[in-house]
Amino acid sequence: MVEGRAAALTGDDSRPHPSVVWYHGDQVKVGRDALDMLDDRVSAVAGDFVRSPKSLLGKGQPHYVGGRIVQPVDAAAQVFRHLRGARRPEEAQGHRLQPRGRHHPG
Numbered sequence: 225m226v227e228g229r230a231a232a233l234t235g236d237d238s239r240p241h242p243s244v245v246w247y248h249g250d251q252v253k254v255g256r257d258a259l260d261m262l263d264d265r266v267s268a269v270a271g272d273f274v275r276s277p278k279s280l281l282g283k284g285q286p287h288y289v290g291g292r293i294v295q296p297v298d299a300a301a302q303v304f305r306h307l308r309g310a311r312r313p314e315e316a317q318g319h320r321l322q323p324r325g326r327h328h329p330g
Contacts, residue, residue: 241255241256241310242258243278245277245302247272247291254302255306262275272291280296280300284296287299
């Protein structure tokens, strides 16, 4: 939230960060790095990738991804951590991400 309005978090190229997680061996790549390696852009879970992990929340079903069992909440947390770390200084300065439904203008 910036001045009471939702602000888009975009990359240096001004494009939105993709919600894609790539589990590759012991590495986890998120966002554009993961999307660039994704061949199948249709399935939510395919091989080593979880696409749009937030859409899997609430289904409570773990998935076998990249040789490991991944809970939807853990895949979504990877995206949220990536977004938090990807904020540009001008987006983050003096502003905090507000949890949905808990923002109360002062």
